[in-house]
Amino acid sequence: MNNSKNKHKPILQSSRRDFCKNTALFTAGVMLPGMKMDTMANVFNNKTLKLAVVGCGGRGTGAANQALKADENVELVAMADAFEDRLSGSLQSLQKEFEGSKRVNVQDKHRYVGFDAYKKAIDQADVVILATPPGFRPYHFEYAVNAGKHVFMEKPVATDVPGIRKVLEMAKIAKENKLNVVVGLQRHYQNNYLAIAEKIKQNEVGKILSGQVYWNGAGVWVNPRESGQSEIEYQMRNWYYFNWLCGDHILEQHIHNIDVANWFIGEYPVSAQGMGGRLVRTGPEHGEIFDHHFVEFKYPSGAVISSQCRHQPGTWTKVGEAFQGTKGIIDMNDAGAANITDLEGNNIFEYRNRRDPNPYQVEHDKLFASIRNKGVISDAENGAKSTMTAIMGRMATYSGQVINWEEALKSDQVLMPKEVTWESTPPTVPGEDGLYPIPTPGKTKVI
Numbered sequence: 487m488n489n490s491k492n493k494h495k496p497i498l499q500s501s502r503r504d505f506c507k508n509t510a511l512f513t514a515g516v517m518l519p520g521m522k523m524d525t526m527a528n529v530f531n532n533k534t535l536k537l538a539v540v541g542c543g544g545r546g547t548g549a550a551n552q553a554l555k556a557d558e559n560v561e562l563v564a565m566a567d568a569f570e571d572r573l574s575g576s577l578q579s580l581q582k583e584f585e586g587s588k589r590v591n592v593q594d595k596h597r598y599v600g601f602d603a604y605k606k607a608i609d610q611a612d613v614v615i616l617a618t619p620p621g622f623r624p625y626h627f628e629y630a631v632n633a634g635k636h637v638f639m640e641k642p643v644a645t646d647v648p649g650i651r652k653v654l655e656m657a658k659i660a661k662e663n664k665l666n667v668v669v670g671l672q673r674h675y676q677n678n679y680l681a682i683a684e685k686i687k688q689n690e691v692g693k694i695l696s697g698q699v700y701w702n703g704a705g706v707w708v709n710p711r712e713s714g715q716s717e718i719e720y721q722m723r724n725w726y727y728f729n730w731l732c733g734d735h736i737l738e739q740h741i742h743n744i745d746v747a748n749w750f751i752g753e754y755p756v757s758a759q760g761m762g763g764r765l766v767r768t769g770p771e772h773g774e775i776f777d778h779h780f781v782e783f784k785y786p787s788g789a790v791i792s793s794q795c796r797h798q799p800g801t802w803t804k805v806g807e808a809f810q811g812t813k814g815i816i817d818m819n820d821a822g823a824a825n826i827t828d829l830e831g832n833n834i835f836e837y838r839n840r841r842d843p844n845p846y847q848v849e850h851d852k853l854f855a856s857i858r859n860k861g862v863i864s865d866a867e868n869g870a871k872s873t874m875t876a877i878m879g880r881m882a883t884y885s886g887q888v889i890n891w892e893e894a895l896k897s898d899q900v901l902m903p904k905e906v907t908w909e910s911t912p913p914t915v916p917g918e919d920g921l922y923p924i925p926t927p928g929k930t931k932v933i
Contacts, residue, residue: 535857538564538611540604540626542576545640546617548846549670550580553615553638554589556850557858561589564596564610566603568618568722573597601906608633613857616640619725620733621902624649624656627866631656631665636857638850640670642741642873643866645733646901647894650874657866664862668853669869671745675852676845678824678837679746682816685826685835686750692813694751697791699743700804701735705797708771721912727773728922730901730913734775736762736883737876740795744879745872746807746818747783747791754871755783755791755878756891762883764924766798774914774922781879793879886927897933 537560539550546567554560562580567573577592584590598606604626608614616626616639624644630637637660644650660667673679685691709723725731732738748754760781767777778796785791806819814826814834822839843851856863874895881889901913916922 531858532559534559534561535613535854536561536563536611537613537615538562538566538607539576539615539617540566540607541616541618541622541640542567542573543617545670546615547576547579549615549617549638549640549850550576551583552847552850553613553854554580554584555847557854560613560854561591563591563593564598564607565592566598566607568599568601568603570599573599601908605629608635611635613638613854619722619731620738621645621649621725621731624652624902625904627653628656631660631663631667634663634665636666636853637866638668638670638853639866639869641745641869642733642737642876643669643869644873644902645729645731645737645877646899647874647877647897648900649902650870650877650895653866653870653873657864657870660866661862661864664860666853666856666861666863667866668849668863669865670846670849671742671865671869671872672845672849673742673746673820674749674865675848676820676822677842678822678839679749679818681835681837682818682824682826683750686811686816690814690834691809691811691816691826693787694789694809694811696789697747697750697807697809697816699740699747699791699793699807701740701743701795702802702804703739703797704799704801704803705767705777706735710771716908717915718906718908718910718912721773724771724773727771727775728912728914729774730903732775733877733901734779734880735797736776736779736781736793736795736880737873740779740793740879741872741876742820743795743805743807744783744791744793744875745868747793747809748868748872748875750807750809750816751785751787751789751791753785753787753789754875754891755785757784757888758782758875758878758882759888760793760879760882761886761927763927770916770920770922774924776883776925779879779883781882783875783879881932884925884927884930885932887932889932894933899931899933 539546565573580590608630613636614630620642643653711720721728758781762776762779764777781793783791809816814828816826818824824837826835878889878894
């Protein structure tokens with residue numbers, strides 16, 4: 487981000503199978519073998535780790551809260567946001583949560599507002615939380631890694647393919663420099679998913695042949711347009727509905743379920759085809775994104791995953807995953823349950839919420855424990871490739887074409903501008919009728 491208001495290097499690409507073999511997909515990427523969580527904290531040193539938050543909305547505030555609770559020697563010292571009111575609200579919330587503590591210690595001079603605020607905040611910290619709208623993520627991640635910072639960044643990690651390539655480039659540098667990077671795909675830190683992943687590893691399901699992944703719900707918030715509000719401010723306040731900032735809800739929410747498919751199969755898809763559109767959310771307040779997507783992903787092993795997500799009130803809702811293997815059938819949900827049955831329907835394994843820790847908290851517990859112990863968590867490459875999978879799904883629904891992974895990864899179609907100021911014209915603007923242009927299958931070009 488640049489300004490305030492009161493060329494990509496080539497990527498050396500390994501195969502999907504090699505990547506899955508060389509990363510700890512079944513253990514959340516933590517390179518601290520044999521250590522239990524209750525013995526990990528502070529064995530390296532008791533240095534106070536300085537924390538900065540970039541993006542002070544609900545998720546940034548929540549992540550800061552969890553980071554401060556993960557380690558007793560963490561101090562929040564800097565905050566950045568495009569909007570002063572968002573920063574102030576977040577700071578007040580955290581001060582109330584940690585009232586009587588000196589751990590929320592953000593001086594006035596370290597409260598940065600504007601599109602270039604992220605640099606100033608990152609410069610103050612040892613560990614940074616990146617939680618702005620995802621279009622900015624590749625550039626914030628690049629700055630943080632080049633500055634030698636440990637990172638927690640929310641998903642998705644980009645909204646376009648050039649952004650994916652940048653994150654892959656910086657992921658490699660972060661790993662080489664032994665920087666910890668946790669991505670907010672928290673199912674990798676959730677016990678029921680880890681339990682099923684272990685059963686897959688033990689071949690109790692056999693080869694996964696097919697699956698269904700879902701994020702079907704009623705939709706999310708809308709902030710009404712205010713009198714005198716510029717177009718750039720309106721879109722920033724309603725970032726969810728604009729692809730340069732959000733990437734559509736197939737990225738912003740459904741990436742969780744798509745990522746589980748990649749994780750459990752142990753591969754990334756070779757192609758995608760699908761359909762989608764706007765049937766319910768058709769007004770200008772919903773910007774340019776679809777209200778439903780259905781995608782068929784094909785994997786190198788031959789597995790086929792059916793992916794569906796929608797924002798349509800009054801319809802069937804489901805957030806979860808199911809997979810069919812040669813030996814068993816998996817049924818998952820994000821509320822803590824999971825089970826495996828054999829092909830005759832007999833129960834093989836059942837997992838129910840056993841007072842499990844909050845995976846959002848566990849992400850930060852493991853991040854700070856790894857920093858203390860000189861470990862390395864390297865979530866960024868998988869985060870980028872699962873984001874790329876969701877982008878490929880969006881490409882398929884927007885265009886109505888079969889999208890090939892290798893071809894898609896070469897795309898130079900840029901959604902996110904390199905520079906954004908309060909005087910910028912957004913990449914998409916409404917027509918004379920007040921409506922934003924909507925992708926049209928059969929006509930829209932995505933590569």
